[in-house]
Amino acid sequence: MSMLEGAPWLLAHKSMLEVNKPRKISLYGKDYVLWKDNLGEVKALPNACPHMGAMLSEGWCQQGKDGASEIVCPFHALGFDGKGCTILPGTKKKTLPQLEPLELIVQGDLIWSYGNCKPQASIPNILNEISSQYEFVGHIADISIESNLLSMLLNMHDYNHQNGTHRPLFKIEEVQFKSFQDHGHHSHALYNLPTAPTTLAEKLRHPKLLLLPKIIEVHLENHFPSMVIFHGENLLGRIAQVNFFLPESTNRTRTYVLLYGLPKSFAFPLLKHNLLDFARVITEQDGDILGKIYSNTVPKMKLNNEVGMDWVRRNFENWPEIVESNLSKRMF
Ligand code: FES
Ligand SMILES: [Fe+2]
Helix, strand or coil, X not given: CCCCCCCCEEEEEHHHCCECCCEEEEECCEEEEEEECCCCCEEEEECECCCCCCEHHHCEEEECCCCCEEEECCCCCCEECCCCCEECCCCCCECCCCCCCCCCXXXXXXXXXXXXXXXXXXXXXXXXXXXXXCEEEEEEEEEEECCCHHHHHHHHCCCCXXXXXXXXXXXXXXXXXXXXXXXXXXXXXXXXXXXXXXXXXXXXXXXXXXXXXXXXXXXXXXXXXCEEEEEEEECCEEEEEEEEEEEEECCEEEEEEEEEEEECCCCHHHHHHXXXXXXXXXXXXXXXXXXXXCCCCCCCCCCCCCHHHHHHHHHHHHCCCCCCCCCCEECC
Protein backbone atom coordinates (compact mmCIF):
# COMPACT_ATOMS: atom_id res chain seq x y z
CA MET A 1 0.00 0.00 0.00
CA SER A 2 1.42 3.35 -1.06
CA MET A 3 2.14 6.04 1.52
CA LEU A 4 2.49 8.76 -1.16
CA GLU A 5 6.22 9.29 -0.75
CA GLY A 6 7.27 12.84 -1.57
CA ALA A 7 4.15 14.55 -0.24
CA PRO A 8 4.58 17.27 2.41
CA TRP A 9 3.12 16.34 5.82
CA LEU A 10 2.46 18.69 8.71
CA LEU A 11 4.15 17.01 11.69
CA ALA A 12 2.86 19.48 14.27
CA HIS A 13 1.99 23.04 15.16
CA LYS A 14 4.64 24.46 17.52
CA SER A 15 2.05 24.77 20.30
CA MET A 16 1.83 20.95 20.32
CA LEU A 17 5.42 20.75 21.61
CA GLU A 18 6.45 21.86 25.06
CA VAL A 19 9.91 23.38 25.36
CA ASN A 20 12.48 20.68 26.12
CA LYS A 21 9.89 17.88 26.15
CA PRO A 22 10.78 15.17 23.62
CA ARG A 23 7.97 13.72 21.55
CA LYS A 24 7.90 10.63 19.36
CA ILE A 25 6.67 11.06 15.77
CA SER A 26 6.32 8.32 13.17
CA LEU A 27 6.40 8.81 9.42
CA TYR A 28 6.76 6.27 6.60
CA GLY A 29 7.41 3.44 9.06
CA LYS A 30 10.24 5.23 10.88
CA ASP A 31 10.22 6.70 14.37
CA TYR A 32 11.72 10.08 15.19
CA VAL A 33 12.19 12.17 18.30
CA LEU A 34 11.07 15.77 17.94
CA TRP A 35 11.89 18.47 20.47
CA LYS A 36 11.48 22.24 20.72
CA ASP A 37 14.65 23.63 22.23
CA ASN A 38 15.04 26.49 24.69
CA LEU A 39 15.44 28.90 21.75
CA GLY A 40 12.10 27.78 20.24
CA GLU A 41 13.71 25.84 17.40
CA VAL A 42 12.44 22.40 16.54
CA LYS A 43 14.81 19.49 15.87
CA ALA A 44 14.16 15.93 14.81
CA LEU A 45 16.40 12.84 14.88
CA PRO A 46 15.75 9.14 14.35
CA ASN A 47 14.43 7.80 17.64
CA ALA A 48 16.83 4.85 18.06
CA CYS A 49 19.98 5.85 19.94
CA PRO A 50 23.05 4.92 17.84
CA HIS A 51 24.75 3.46 20.92
CA MET A 52 22.40 0.61 21.86
CA GLY A 53 19.05 1.55 20.42
CA ALA A 54 17.20 3.11 23.36
CA MET A 55 14.26 5.34 22.46
CA LEU A 56 15.49 8.91 22.62
CA SER A 57 11.89 10.12 22.98
CA GLU A 58 11.94 8.51 26.44
CA GLY A 59 14.90 10.67 27.44
CA TRP A 60 15.14 14.34 28.40
CA CYS A 61 16.68 17.60 27.18
CA GLN A 62 19.71 19.43 28.54
CA GLN A 63 21.58 22.51 27.47
CA GLY A 64 24.32 21.63 24.99
CA LYS A 65 27.71 23.29 24.45
CA ASP A 66 26.32 25.65 21.79
CA GLY A 67 23.55 26.89 24.11
CA ALA A 68 20.69 25.04 22.41
CA SER A 69 19.04 22.10 24.11
CA GLU A 70 20.04 18.64 23.03
CA ILE A 71 18.30 15.33 23.52
CA VAL A 72 19.68 12.96 26.14
CA CYS A 73 19.34 9.19 25.82
CA PRO A 74 17.57 7.58 28.80
CA PHE A 75 19.88 4.51 28.76
CA HIS A 76 23.45 5.82 29.19
CA ALA A 77 22.77 9.56 29.07
CA LEU A 78 24.62 10.45 25.86
CA GLY A 79 23.43 13.83 24.61
CA PHE A 80 22.81 14.44 20.88
CA ASP A 81 22.52 17.85 19.27
CA GLY A 82 20.18 18.63 16.39
CA LYS A 83 22.74 17.36 13.89
CA GLY A 84 23.07 14.00 15.64
CA CYS A 85 26.56 14.70 17.10
CA THR A 86 27.52 13.70 20.63
CA ILE A 87 30.45 14.03 23.02
CA LEU A 88 31.71 10.68 24.23
CA PRO A 89 32.65 10.39 27.94
CA GLY A 90 36.32 11.15 28.50
CA THR A 91 36.58 13.30 25.37
CA LYS A 92 35.90 16.97 24.90
CA LYS A 93 35.25 16.95 21.17
CA LYS A 94 32.00 16.46 19.34
CA THR A 95 31.77 13.38 17.13
CA LEU A 96 30.66 13.47 13.52
CA PRO A 97 26.87 13.07 13.11
CA GLN A 98 25.79 9.64 14.33
CA LEU A 99 22.17 10.07 13.25
CA GLU A 100 20.69 11.56 10.10
CA PRO A 101 18.29 14.35 11.16
CA LEU A 102 14.77 14.40 9.77
CA GLU A 103 14.58 17.46 7.55
CA LEU A 104 11.98 19.95 8.70
CA ILE A 105 10.54 22.93 6.89
CA VAL A 106 9.32 25.38 9.50
CA GLN A 107 6.90 28.09 8.37
CA GLY A 108 5.99 30.22 11.40
CA ASP A 109 4.46 27.75 13.85
CA LEU A 110 3.96 25.04 11.24
CA ILE A 111 6.40 22.15 11.09
CA TRP A 112 6.36 20.35 7.73
CA SER A 113 8.44 17.44 6.53
CA TYR A 114 8.85 15.31 3.41
CA GLY A 115 10.12 12.44 5.57
CA ASN A 116 13.55 12.82 3.89
CA CYS A 117 12.01 11.76 0.54
CA LYS A 118 12.46 13.69 -2.67
CA PRO A 119 9.71 16.35 -2.73
CA GLN A 120 7.03 15.61 -5.34
CA ALA A 121 4.58 18.39 -4.47
CA SER A 122 4.91 21.83 -2.93
CA ILE A 123 3.65 22.81 0.51
CA PRO A 124 0.19 24.38 0.16
CA ASN A 125 0.24 28.04 1.10
CA ILE A 126 -3.30 28.03 2.47
CA LEU A 127 -2.23 27.50 6.10
CA ASN A 128 0.01 30.55 5.98
CA GLU A 129 -2.94 32.54 4.66
CA ILE A 130 -5.24 31.23 7.37
CA SER A 131 -2.62 31.86 10.10
CA SER A 132 -2.25 35.46 8.94
CA GLN A 133 -6.00 36.17 8.94
CA TYR A 134 -7.36 34.03 11.78
CA GLU A 135 -6.50 33.57 15.43
CA PHE A 136 -5.10 30.20 16.36
CA VAL A 137 -7.62 28.61 18.73
CA GLY A 138 -5.91 25.32 19.52
CA HIS A 139 -5.13 21.73 18.62
CA ILE A 140 -7.11 18.63 19.51
CA ALA A 141 -7.67 14.94 18.83
CA ASP A 142 -4.12 13.86 18.03
CA ILE A 143 -4.67 10.14 17.51
CA SER A 144 -3.01 7.23 15.78
CA ILE A 145 -5.41 4.82 14.11
CA GLU A 146 -4.89 1.31 12.80
CA SER A 147 -5.80 2.17 9.24
CA ASN A 148 -3.92 2.61 6.01
CA LEU A 149 -3.64 6.09 4.56
CA LEU A 150 -6.07 5.43 1.70
CA SER A 151 -8.87 4.25 4.02
CA MET A 152 -8.39 7.31 6.19
CA LEU A 153 -8.51 9.66 3.21
CA LEU A 154 -11.59 7.96 1.77
CA ASN A 155 -13.38 8.39 5.10
CA MET A 156 -12.49 12.07 5.26
CA HIS A 157 -13.85 12.68 1.76
CA ASP A 158 -16.97 10.56 2.18
CA TYR A 159 -19.98 12.87 2.28
CA ASN A 160 -22.44 10.15 3.25
CA HIS A 161 -21.01 8.81 6.48
CA GLN A 162 -22.58 11.29 8.91
CA ASN A 163 -25.67 9.14 9.36
CA GLY A 164 -23.69 6.11 10.39
CA THR A 165 -20.35 7.15 11.85
CA HIS A 166 -21.58 10.39 13.44
CA ARG A 167 -25.16 9.31 14.13
CA PRO A 168 -25.08 10.00 17.90
CA LEU A 169 -23.93 13.56 17.27
CA PHE A 170 -25.54 14.99 14.20
CA LYS A 171 -28.93 13.45 13.38
CA ILE A 172 -28.48 14.38 9.74
CA GLU A 173 -31.65 13.99 7.66
CA GLU A 174 -30.13 14.13 4.18
CA VAL A 175 -27.13 15.29 2.18
CA GLN A 176 -27.98 18.15 -0.18
CA PHE A 177 -24.99 18.26 -2.44
CA LYS A 178 -24.33 21.62 -4.08
CA SER A 179 -21.05 21.47 -5.93
CA PHE A 180 -17.65 19.89 -6.23
CA GLN A 181 -14.85 21.95 -7.74
CA ASP A 182 -11.97 19.84 -8.94
CA HIS A 183 -8.59 21.53 -9.39
CA GLY A 184 -6.31 18.49 -9.49
CA HIS A 185 -4.72 18.08 -6.05
CA HIS A 186 -6.96 20.82 -4.67
CA SER A 187 -10.76 20.77 -4.50
CA HIS A 188 -13.80 22.25 -2.81
CA ALA A 189 -16.96 20.41 -1.78
CA LEU A 190 -20.08 22.33 -0.83
CA TYR A 191 -23.18 20.71 0.60
CA ASN A 192 -25.92 21.27 3.15
CA LEU A 193 -26.86 18.90 5.93
CA PRO A 194 -30.32 19.53 7.38
CA THR A 195 -30.40 18.24 10.95
CA ALA A 196 -33.35 16.58 12.66
CA PRO A 197 -35.01 18.60 15.44
CA THR A 198 -33.86 17.71 18.94
CA THR A 199 -35.89 18.04 22.12
CA LEU A 200 -34.84 20.28 24.97
CA ALA A 201 -34.22 17.20 27.09
CA GLU A 202 -31.81 15.86 24.45
CA LYS A 203 -30.05 19.22 24.28
CA LEU A 204 -29.64 19.29 28.02
CA ARG A 205 -28.27 15.76 27.99
CA HIS A 206 -25.88 16.54 25.11
CA PRO A 207 -25.11 20.28 25.27
CA LYS A 208 -23.08 20.00 22.05
CA LEU A 209 -26.40 19.75 20.20
CA LEU A 210 -26.93 23.42 21.06
CA LEU A 211 -24.13 24.21 18.62
CA LEU A 212 -25.92 22.53 15.72
CA PRO A 213 -27.87 24.81 13.38
CA LYS A 214 -31.01 23.58 11.54
CA ILE A 215 -28.91 23.27 8.42
CA ILE A 216 -25.16 22.69 8.58
CA GLU A 217 -23.62 24.45 5.60
CA VAL A 218 -20.49 22.53 4.77
CA HIS A 219 -17.63 23.95 2.79
CA LEU A 220 -14.67 21.60 2.64
CA GLU A 221 -11.44 22.75 1.08
CA ASN A 222 -9.25 19.76 0.28
CA HIS A 223 -5.51 19.68 -0.30
CA PHE A 224 -4.39 16.25 -1.39
CA PRO A 225 -3.20 14.33 0.45
CA SER A 226 -2.49 15.86 3.83
CA MET A 227 -5.39 18.13 4.81
CA VAL A 228 -9.07 18.93 4.72
CA ILE A 229 -10.24 22.35 5.87
CA PHE A 230 -13.79 22.78 7.13
CA HIS A 231 -14.87 26.41 6.71
CA GLY A 232 -17.78 27.37 8.96
CA GLU A 233 -19.52 30.59 9.90
CA ASN A 234 -22.23 31.70 12.31
CA LEU A 235 -23.23 34.93 14.05
CA LEU A 236 -20.35 34.71 16.49
CA GLY A 237 -17.57 34.24 14.00
CA ARG A 238 -15.86 32.21 11.35
CA ILE A 239 -13.82 29.08 11.85
CA ALA A 240 -11.35 27.10 9.81
CA GLN A 241 -11.01 23.61 11.22
CA VAL A 242 -8.05 21.89 9.60
CA ASN A 243 -7.82 18.09 9.70
CA PHE A 244 -4.42 16.54 9.04
CA PHE A 245 -3.40 13.03 8.05
CA LEU A 246 0.05 11.44 8.17
CA PRO A 247 1.11 7.92 7.17
CA GLU A 248 2.93 6.62 10.27
CA SER A 249 3.41 3.25 8.57
CA THR A 250 1.59 1.13 5.98
CA ASN A 251 -1.17 0.28 8.45
CA ARG A 252 -1.15 3.17 10.92
CA THR A 253 -2.28 6.68 10.17
CA ARG A 254 -2.19 9.69 12.43
CA THR A 255 -4.79 12.44 12.42
CA TYR A 256 -5.28 15.65 14.39
CA VAL A 257 -7.06 18.97 14.16
CA LEU A 258 -5.90 22.59 14.27
CA LEU A 259 -8.64 25.12 14.84
CA TYR A 260 -8.51 28.76 13.72
CA GLY A 261 -11.16 31.40 14.42
CA LEU A 262 -12.13 34.86 13.24
CA PRO A 263 -14.37 36.34 15.96
CA LYS A 264 -17.33 38.52 15.00
CA SER A 265 -18.58 38.84 18.56
CA PHE A 266 -17.07 39.17 22.02
CA ALA A 267 -18.87 35.89 22.81
CA PHE A 268 -16.74 33.92 20.33
CA PRO A 269 -14.10 32.88 22.90
CA LEU A 270 -16.87 31.20 24.91
CA LEU A 271 -17.27 28.78 22.03
CA LYS A 272 -13.63 27.80 21.98
CA HIS A 273 -13.87 24.86 24.32
CA ASN A 274 -17.05 23.53 22.69
CA LEU A 275 -15.64 23.79 19.18
CA LEU A 276 -12.50 21.89 20.16
CA ASP A 277 -14.54 19.27 21.94
CA PHE A 278 -16.79 18.89 18.90
CA ALA A 279 -13.74 18.29 16.72
CA ARG A 280 -12.46 15.74 19.23
CA VAL A 281 -15.70 13.76 19.26
CA ILE A 282 -15.94 13.76 15.44
CA THR A 283 -12.33 12.62 15.04
CA GLU A 284 -12.75 9.86 17.62
CA GLN A 285 -15.90 8.62 15.87
CA ASP A 286 -14.03 8.52 12.54
CA GLY A 287 -11.19 6.64 14.22
CA ASP A 288 -13.64 4.18 15.71
CA ILE A 289 -15.26 3.27 12.38
CA LEU A 290 -11.90 2.99 10.64
CA GLY A 291 -11.00 0.25 13.09
CA LYS A 292 -14.16 -1.62 12.08
CA ILE A 293 -13.75 -1.75 8.28
CA TYR A 294 -12.38 -4.64 6.21
CA SER A 295 -10.32 -2.22 4.16
CA ASN A 296 -9.54 -4.68 1.35
CA THR A 297 -13.25 -4.99 0.46
CA VAL A 298 -13.89 -4.11 -3.18
CA PRO A 299 -16.99 -1.87 -3.27
CA LYS A 300 -19.86 -3.57 -5.13
CA MET A 301 -22.20 -0.58 -5.08
CA LYS A 302 -21.99 3.16 -5.20
CA LEU A 303 -24.04 5.83 -3.43
CA ASN A 304 -24.77 9.36 -4.58
CA ASN A 305 -22.25 12.07 -3.75
CA GLU A 306 -19.18 9.85 -3.68
CA VAL A 307 -17.35 12.39 -5.81
CA GLY A 308 -14.90 13.23 -2.98
CA MET A 309 -13.87 9.57 -2.78
CA ASP A 310 -13.52 9.43 -6.58
CA TRP A 311 -11.21 12.44 -6.29
CA VAL A 312 -9.13 10.69 -3.58
CA ARG A 313 -8.85 7.44 -5.58
CA ARG A 314 -7.84 9.23 -8.77
CA ASN A 315 -5.15 11.30 -7.02
CA PHE A 316 -3.94 8.32 -5.00
CA GLU A 317 -3.60 6.03 -8.03
CA ASN A 318 -1.82 8.65 -10.10
CA TRP A 319 0.44 10.11 -7.40
CA PRO A 320 2.48 12.24 -7.89
CA GLU A 321 1.06 13.05 -11.34
CA ILE A 322 -1.83 15.48 -11.44
CA VAL A 323 -4.24 14.11 -14.00
CA GLU A 324 -6.84 16.19 -15.75
CA SER A 325 -9.48 17.63 -13.45
CA ASN A 326 -12.69 15.94 -14.50
CA LEU A 327 -14.90 15.76 -11.45
CA SER A 328 -16.25 19.31 -11.17
CA LYS A 329 -19.99 19.34 -11.01
CA ARG A 330 -22.87 21.35 -9.73
CA MET A 331 -26.08 19.93 -8.36
CA PHE A 332 -28.98 22.01 -7.15
S1 FES B 1 21.67 3.39 24.29
FE1 FES B 1 21.71 5.52 24.21
S2 FES B 1 23.41 6.10 25.33
FE2 FES B 1 23.44 3.96 25.35
FE1 LIG C 1 -16.26 11.83 9.79
